[in-house]
Amino acid sequence: MKTVRSTIFNTGLMALILTACSQPSGTGKDSLIEKQVEELLGKMTLPEKIGQMNQLSPFGSMDEIAGQVRQGEIGSLLNVTDPEKVNEIQKVAVEESRLGIPLLISRDVIHGYKTIFPIPLGQAATFNPQIVEDGARVAAIEASADGIRWTFAPMIDISRDPRWGRIAESCGEDPYLSSIMGVAMVKGFQGDSLNDPTSIAACAKHFIGYGAAEGGRDYNSTFIPERQMRNVYFPPFEAAAKAGCATFMTSFNDNDGVPSTGNTFILKDVLRNEWKYDGMVVTDWASTAEMISHGFCKDEKEAALKSVNAGIDMEMVSGTFIRHLEELVKDGEISEATINNAVRNILRLKFRLGLFDNPYVNTDQHVKYAPEHLAKAKEAAEQSVILLKNNRKTLPFTDKIRTIAVVGPLADAPHDQMGTWVFDGEKAHTQTVLTALKEMYGDKVQFIYEPGLGYSRDKNTGNISKAVSAATRADVVLVCVGEESILSGEAHSLADLHLQGAQNELIAALAKTGKPLVTVIMAGRPLTIEQEVNLSDAVLYAFHPGTMGGPAIADLLFGKVAPSGKTPVTFPKMVGQIPVYYAHNNTGRPASRQETLIDAIPLEAGQTSLGCTSFYMDAGFDPLFPFGYGLSYTTFGYDNLQLANDKLAANGTLEISFDLTNTGKYDGTEVVQLYVQDTFGSVTRPVKELKGFQRVPLKQGEKKTVTFSLPVEELAFWNIDMQKVVEPGEFNLWVGPSSAEGLQTTFTVE
16 A cells, blocks of 8 residues: 655645744744753752742742742742732842742733633634634733733643533634644744743643543543544644644643653653654643542652653642652652753743843733724624524614614623633623623614523523513514633533523523524533524524624624634534534444434334434434534525546645635625545544635625645545555545535545
């Protein structure tokens, strides 16, 4: 069999990576920095080296922390956000410690610092890496103004189980989309150069497999075999490493019995040896000590031993390194060379960030909530919203609409609209749907506000009648429902994904009024909303849209902007379908769609297998919404799919073109998607894999020829011999508006 080695990247991702790497980002090895690292390392005592490997979050007096910094016992601090205090503690490190090594100040800046962008899952729905890069750049500018120079993002765990609360922080289920968006975040956070004072070090997390936690329960075990790990879970992290991501973070989960913080295979064999990564690796919060709870280590000393020997450079907060590494080195269980290498990685990052030359922060900066930041956040929110349904052209609202009933617990919820992992956002700056509608369109439309429910979990139905009364007096009803921000994120897994509280009852009561019903859903994950979709005339899924979500949704409702978001993760009809994702392998008995579903089974039917295929009798054959799905106010026609050559060598490039026409009555932007299927291989292959996408704006009636260039080497996968190769044979190819439909053709790799 003829094979050829390949990389993981297609042209879109490679272009982003080359852009990231072409700038003086400070992430490639530099001879001057290496010389400085070695000179400083040669002056350090063993306790000082170990001190650099220790990261703490101040819980008590800063005086106590200052004493440890003065003794060289701390390399990094978490969660110091007052720039005056940052400068005070940095002065202790630089001017009062023996070697004057600056501290690395860090914070979870996930989807904004003060100006809050849509949650990462919402940003992924834009299918626009520039929007994602812009959001990270805004966050870096605002956070660095307070002295923060390291964030713990992007989170690029492949997430195929919406029960897992941290799916909100992810870019969804697809390795290619997650790779593109992860690289964009790295570029935004780190800017053109790490030593720019407005740049912050990015952190690719969680390495690895955390999004596959069993049952969607946070921190739980995973059981991912190596081939699946390499084909599905590694690609976004390899992309981030190649793009110069300054740091990596290990994950909480054990995979096949080995916790990531003690996993030599992922940290040494893959990250260091295969990918040649020279950045710094940090544990997640206390994950070293938690290996004791895992049953992988008997005590703190063994946990420190296994962490460092596996390849950890810095320990977050659990303190086992500072308490035990010196003894472990003296006992010969850890070599000082291993310690030296870890400290090299830490010092290298600090030199790359320019901390030795410029350790202090300018406290006279006024960049938070800058007008250009708010504009970027509004644009991101606009593009993140997905139009799931629009019967009878209910949206956009026309001039005939004079009165709108605004209902629901999320219509005016400034805190919850920001979403999960917002430590520093301020609800006073959040522009909600209600306030935006009144301010932007109140001179043209009367808005009647009756929330009906106080918050998303509210089960008190006593005020629903007031909402119904408001609906009867309006031309159209706008109901804003979903999740409070606290219901998603870390440690917020759910076994059921229905709308909480009495929100379903609220929607049902509003639907009975017969008035056009527009439902806006703000949530941190896909919810099982089939019933609510059926009751609604139009549905907008906004995830949690951030500071500027209100103005964005207002302009979408009134047609100033047309929806263009696409689902970055499959939406299940019911929880029992999970895991459900588009890029699954086929079975020997795939569903024919002719099988008998539960409602059609006759009474006292003979015991049959109903077709002997793989499907659910109650859920049917499809999810509620497939990956990549999203409507617009206009319609798009796909036609004339052409391949320049349908027979290619393994080192060739597939040139694809097709015509896209705006066939509707509004200007709009379509996210066109390219999928490929390797029809057979040495191991089974997914039924479809995303290999490219483009946002294509079109005026009403306009037609464009859209092209993709796909190097054949991007069809490589880890084969039965655990080698990454392109296997010759026949491939199916689709271009279309989602993973579930499109124009199809075939080509052959010879």
